[in-house]
Amino acid sequence: MAPAEASALNQVQRRAVGELLRVSPVADDLGRRFEQAGFRLALVGGSVRDALLGRLGNDLDFTTDARPEQVLKILRGWADAVWEVGIAFGTVGCRKADAAGNDFQIEVTTYRSEAYDRDSRKPEVSYGDTIEEDLVRRDFTVNAMAVSLPGIEFVDPHNGLEDLARRVLRTPGTPQESFSDDPLRMMRAARFAAQLDFDVAPEVVAAMTEMADRISIVSAERVRDELNKLVCGAYPRKGLQLLVDTGLADRVLPELPALRLERDEHHRHKDVYEHTLTVLEQAIALEESGPDPVLRLAALLHDIGKPKTRRFEPDGRVSFHHHEVVGAKLTKARMTKLKYPNDEVKAVSRLVELHLRFHGYGSGEWTDSAVRRYVRDAGPLLERLHKLTRSDCTTRNKKKAAALARTYDSLEARIAQLKEQEELDAIRPDLDGNEIMEILGVPAGPVVGKAYKHLLELRLENGPMAHDEAVAALKEWWAGQR
Known part of the structure; x- marks a missing residue:
């Protein structure tokens, strides 16, 4: 490893220690409970990645060899609240406050392997028995790291730590196998590029290009969620360009690549595609309190x-x-x-x-x-x-x-x-509907709506009118209608 890469590796390791120490009372306590029940527990995936990047929040993801029913039994009586929304996919959620009053949102997922068949929009879930089985099914090597608890042992069978230091996205197995298992991972590659400013490995880009049609089996809701996260990332241009270059955008947002209009020397106009990406970046620069998905879209x-x-x-x-x-x-x-x-x-x-x-x-x-x-x-x-x-x-x-x-x-x-x-x-007319009906002596109906619209136009054109002026204007309009 080059000296610069070794230095980057040391930096992420030091950041991770500080982040893990912050959450260790809750994490260690939970790890001991699983150990006492005869099971293994590890902090995993995005939580480990974010700890290494120095950005770990209070949402913690764990993996275990315990089955969901056993996880429920361990969490009840320890957590402040428990929910079973994702239990069909092997995930149990809970909330736990530490001694300082910090709330942690926790998800514990049984080791699993999931895959799509050629036509299904929903994954088939089967449980595994080892953490290595679980990690190899993960989307990218930077998300295929774990920290076993309570002993805090680092598990990294796919060199995710080195990829993190290099800021590159690779898959644990071949990208073809990964994207065949879950085509949405192609969208996630673009999303992580936009969120983390990572580069996507050439073989991963090639597989995305080759398998772009595979995204069609994924539900619109899941595609939308990934697109939203991408657009609200810190570097959306990077993710959007990847979608366009691989052909994924042709399947999920065809209006974007369509902006790459052909130009010639006789008919010059602004590059609409590049203009659009620049407008997005300039809009982001004007945000005042975090990402605004409506403005960005x-x-x-x-x-x-x-x-x-x-x-x-x-x-x-x-x-x-x-x-x-x-x-x-x-x-x-x-x-x-x-x-x-x-x-x-x-x-x-x-x-x-x-x-x-x-x-x-x-x-x-x-x-x-x-x-x-x-x-x-x-x-x-x-x-x-x-x-x-x-x-x-x-x-x-x-x-x-x-x-x-x-x-x-x-x-x-x-x-x-x-x-x-x-x-x-x-802005509204100077007379309301009840006043219009009383002045004109008409019941509720289309006439009142027309009169209201006329008064609104006068209000927009001339500004506020005194009550007597508004009444006179209404009567003048009514005389013209009759």
């Missing part, structure tokens, strides 16, 4: 309507008229297919639809009416729309970028100014 999908709307104009320019409208429909369709919650589908689609609204107001001389409509249309998504719009500027022309930023600064100042004068966050 909107940034990733904001231009997916461009391939369907591209037109070559007579003067040599390339246009993408109404790509935001087409993109919103494509966003809704893709997110629905991936089983995203309805509220997230609605929010991301709306941001995609609105992302060009700012540019429709020319030089930035916003009227009060335009500001009100902008705020009304964005609704609770306004702050995200601010971030998305600012992120969408990727020009290398510093003068142009500065001008756009100043223009948007001006818009935000106008919004703040009007918010002080009016209730922009809850």
Whole structure:
């Protein structure tokens, strides 16, 4: 091993000692209970990896030779709470507080081996008898390490520690066998690249490319969860590029590789694919309190309507008229297919639809009416729309970028100014439905809705009206209707 690699290895080992000492009272106590019952217990997988990276949290994963019913018996009376949600797959969960009051979320899984047949979306689970059996079935070598308890013995049959020091993802066995057992591991490779900034070994990339079609047997929900974790990682560009380069994106998010539009010397336009990845990174830089999946997905999908709307104009320019409208429909369709919650589908689609609204107001001389409509249309998504719009500027022309930023600064100042004068966050007509019915002498029905909409348009156009003015405007409208 090279000196630099040896030094990196020593660093991860030192970090691991500190992290494991922090959780050792709970882990050792649990290990002794399993030992006294005649079973083996080990901290395993992501918990060991994160300890070695110095980022171990309070979620701890263990593996054991005890069967789930025996695990339940050991945990009851020791844990503060026990749940059996994953028991069909050999996993029992519990919560345990240490002497300092720190809560640990613990999962204990029986040694197991799981695999898909060619057509199944669900794994077949069988239990193993040794930790070596369990570790060889794991997705990557950096997740195939364990620490036996209570004696704290390091178990690393696949050299995961060296791979961790090198920051590389390899599989314990051949990648073909691993991805055949569970095709979702191909998505996990991209996800870990995005979360940890790891490189994926060439043979693993080759297997992902060769076996990309295999992802089709995995449920949309599991694919969605991995995609979400990838997009919310610290380095999503790295994971997304891997999905595109291996062809996995063609199966799970085809709108992304479709952005790699062909260009020629006569019809020049921005590289939409690279632009999209840059917009995503710029949106991340504007986040204020951790990853915002709605903002990140909107940034990733904001231009997916461009391939369907591209037109070559007579003067040599390339246009993408109404790509935001087409993109919103494509966003809704893709997110629905991936089983995203309805509220997230609605929010991301709306941001995609609105992302060009700012540019429709020319030089930035916003009227009060335009500001009100902008705020009304964005609704609770306004702050995200601010971030998305600012992120969408990727020009290398510093003068142009500065001008756009100043223009948007001006818009935000106008919004703040009007918010002080009016209730922009809850714009509504100056008369409610009951008042409309009473003034016009009509029952509830379509007429009231039309009158309400007319008054709302007046409110957006002219701002608040006094009660008498609103009544007069309503009567004038009603006279015209009759």
